[in-house]
Amino acid sequence: MKVEEQPLTPPVVGMSTGAVAQRLGVAAGTLRSWERRYAIGPAVRVAGKHRRWLPDDIARLEEMCHLTGQGVPPAEAARAARVKAAGAFGFEDDAPATGGRAPGGSAALPLGPVRAECRGLARAAVRLDGDAVEALLDRAIEDHGCVVAWEEIIAPTLHAAGRKWASAGKRYIEVEHLLSWLVSSTLRRRYEPRxxxxxxxxxxxxxxxxxxxxxxxxxxxxxxxxxxxxxxxxxxxxxxxxxxxxxxxxxxxxxxxxxxxxxxxxxxxxxxxxxxxxxxxxxxxxxxxxxxxxxxxxxxxxxxxxxxxxxxxxxxxxxxxxxx
Known part of the structure; x- marks a missing residue:
């Protein structure tokens, strides 16, 4: 008896929106908003709705984060990110000069080998994205508890912010102050009254x-x-x-x-x-x-x-x- 071959289910590729948001240090809602408003969404969807972000998609988002962190309006930043991504495949690159790509380059905090959540938190702090910082702090505490969140995610980011402004002519004091305030307010909000x-x-x-x-x-x-x-x-x-x-x-x-x-x-x-x-x-x-x-x-x-x-x-x- 002949057994009919069943079609193989294609493997799910790419990263989920939540994972990308955590990696980049932005709120998942921000990524969805950018997709709706500026057509900077993922190339792959699973079962019609679930977004899967490929490396090229994430590279566009990294450029978007870098540009908005430099004060470029979101619409212009999205256009420049798309053009720069196209330029990587042989098309003309007319993106404005911004002094490097984020989340690396001279604007990045000196973290060293740390957890991915720590890098996402640092990126959000450098962009002064308070909503994303709070969301990432909440998630870190929810997922890992206070001790791990503090020792492996929060404290390394705070120390890196302090080293950054100490070595950059005190230019990053605003990053450390915002991060410190949001860490303090998040701890009090989550643990008081209890x-x-x-x-x-x-x-x-x-x-x-x-x-x-x-x-x-x-x-x-x-x-x-x-x-x-x-x-x-x-x-x-x-x-x-x-x-x-x-x-x-x-x-x-x-x-x-x-x-x-x-x-x-x-x-x-x-x-x-x-x-x-x-x-x-x-x-x-x-x-x-x-x-x-x-x-x-x-x-x-x-x-x-x-x-x-x-x-x-x-x-x-x-x-x-x-x-x-």
Whole structure:
């Protein structure tokens, strides 16, 4: 009996819109809008509707992202991207000179070997595309959780932005500031308010040293502790020693974490002052365990074994202290 041969289903090729958006650091809705308005869509569709972007399609989008990041109006950028792509196949290239292709070239952040999500976030930040940055931050936290999102995606991008403006005559300060603000607002939006779920644990107090204005790493710790269901009270940047002592006395925390990016003034005195606080009723007074975080404590001998050296390892140390 002859068996009829079944037609082979052609393999699905190319990347989905979501994957391309993540790679380029733009919102998926932005890609669909560009396709509708400027005819810069993919060459392949699966089952009639599902878009599949081929390397040539992605190259056009990269050029589009680069040009819009340079301030070129979207319609003109799309036309130039199409012409430049055509020029790669032997047609005349009349695209305006822009000083290189994105997302590489002189405008790219110095990332090194990192995750694809990190590169997408960096591209969106350089373009000052706040909507795309927020969407990528949300997706990173949703997919990976706070610790991985911070250590492998957010922090490398922030560090690269800082290196970029330090080496470019402070030209990229706006990129770092926008990214920092959106990271902070995203963490607070996703993790507050969220009631603690760990019963029987006294609050953990987080504060920056009195002269420390950079609180973003401490906010990441706050988010990670909140994600684990622990009760946390955040007091933010530049918290005076007297106010920290009063907060410890009133809250009665299990742990106090003080962050310092630069060496804190009178760091040894701060350690002694916080550790000397006793709270609770007479006859049953207790004290909190002080931990310190940030490179500012590296040269403070009194910091000792109290130092948290990273978010993941810091969480492990905190859990160990809570278990004792």
């Amino acid at each position: 009631p603690p779920t760990r019963a029987g644990v006294r609050p953990i107090v987080l504060a920056c040293a009195p002269d420390e204005l950079h609180s973003l790493p401490l906010e990441a710790l706050w988010a990670a502790l909140t994600e684990r269901g622990l009760p946390v009270k955040m007091f933010g940047p530049a918290f005076p020693v007297e106010a920290l002592i009063e907060a410890v006395r009133r809250v009665g925390p299990s742990l106090v974490v003080v962050w310092a990016q630069a060496r804190p003034a009178a760091g040894a005195a701060l350690v002694s002052a916080v550790e000397g606080v006793r709270w609770g009723v007479r006859g049953a007074r207790s004290h909190s365990t002080l931990l310190v975080a940030g490179p500012g404590w590296n040269s403070v001998p009194q910091a000792g074994t109290r130092r948290l050296t990273g978010l993941r390892s810091g969480l492990t140390l905190i859990e160990q202290r809570l278990a004792n």
